[in-house]
């Protein structure tokens with residue numbers, strides 16, 4: 001996942017963009033970037049690392065201007081090279097810059113089409129740079145030097161025609177303003193808010209509401225699937241549905257793992273949905289494990305805590321924090337390599353021995369993906385003297401790759417792929433294992449917004465909402481991005497020349 005922000009303000013925006021990115025850091029830890037516009041010139045700083053490491057005072061001082069966008073990256077395409085950090089820049093037409101959360105599923109065709117038909121060269125392997133150039137091509141095709149809001153919306157409608165996959169996007173067009181749009185399935189989240197100032201209304205878009213809160217913007221609403229909003233440089237707001245057949249299918253994994261609990265997206269509180277997951281899973285445990293003698297419920301921090309507390313309440317059992325999380329280690333699942341992920345679990349979590357000694361413990365996690373966390377945690381619980389270790393996952397078995405912005409490209413790396421419950425239980429070393437059903441997960445998340453009739457749930461059932469994913473695509477993706485290939489491609493990544501990084505050391 002990545003995080004995006006954008007502000008059209010009446011005073012300098014760089015500090016707000018920085019603050020917004022900082023509270024979205026849980027969505028990506030690999031790279032960060034901000035671009036602002038000052039006197040019709042882009043000011044860009046981007047690089048690999050956390051927000052606090054990429055931006056120093058000298059960079060912030062250079063990021064002048066009252067309009068800007070920002071990005072934090074968790075790569076799902078291309079490499080981890082700093083040249084693929086976002087926002088991206090293209091000089092034509094007007095000067096445009098773009099930040100993207102999601103993943104395009106027809107990137108190969110787009111790259112070929114751009115080069116052969118649109119005479120546009122893309123120098124990196126990033127799908128987001130393709131999206132920027134498609135947008136550039138469509139804006140250029142309008143043929144007007146001064147763009148009207150309708151021109152912008154026509155260009156976005158044409159982008160929807162060409163591009164497939166997931167794309168919550170924010171872009172700046174010099175001399176015009178900021179445009180933000182969401183793919184016709186609304187797979188990745190996008191919200192916007194406003195703030196009144198003495199000089200008029202200021203607008204902000206972001207992946208999650210927590211970024212609006214942190215910057216004192218008042219939430220207005222979600223951007224609808226397929227919709228675009230456009231705010232001119234002088235603060236006029238326009239919006240339009242630009243997709244012919246928008247079909248709302250937000251990614252359910254946002255609620256399981258990605259988003260912060262204090263965010264609300266598509267009218268669903270992430271926290272409330274996690275509590276609801278706990279109610280459902282607690283009821284299932286009560287029913288199916290009536291004979292098990294669980295002494296205590298222990299979460300695997302941090303994401304599963306809200307769900308685990310509810311499970312403890314439903315089962316009428318004590319809830320104890322048996323693991324302490326090292327606050328200086330980031331999220332392990334979104335780290336780029338398996339070696340790093342494995343090592344980091346031990347650095348990240350440590351057991352409080354007395355909470356396990358002589359007890360039958362129920363460990364709760366939000367999901368089991370590669371099994372990296374569960375396997376090691378169960379070992380730790382046993383080493384601390386647990387008698388029996390039961391394990392519950394708030395999400396169902398993850399069996400299929402993700403192609404919409406979560407870096408799970410290879411089915412064989414998923415512990416539940418091609419395996420049934422008992423095999424998975426043996427592999428992670430639990431005494432007993434239970435998963436939430438997909439029906440219960442969907443109903444837990446949709447309680448707050450019954451208007452959403454379908455969620456993007458492909459990692460659980462292999463049904464891809466864009467309907468363009470076949471076995472051949474998944475095989476190509478696996479070959480391109482499995483652990484081994486990624487290690488090699490990331491080693492070679494620095495050979496890609498960094499073209500536009502004004503703020504680089």
Ligand SMILES: O=P(O)(O)OC[C@H]1O[C@H](OP(=O)(O)OP(=O)(O)O)[C@H](O)[C@@H]1O
Pocket residue numbers: 257300301302303304330331332333334365366367368369370371372373374
């Ligand atoms: O089966 P795995 O491949 O290990 O992936 C699943 C684990 O990774 C995530 O935790 P993470 O450390 O990323 O973040 P958290 O602190 O927000 O729980 C998730 O919450 C699970 O604990």
Ligand SMILES: NC(=O)CC[C@H](N)C(=O)O
Pocket residue numbers: 001002003073074075076077078084100101102103104126127128405406
């Ligand atoms: N997780 C994401 O949203 C990634 C965005 C884009 N596909 C990239 O790899 O940079």
Ligand SMILES: [Mg+2]
Pocket residue numbers: 300301302303304365366373
């Ligand atoms: Mg976790």
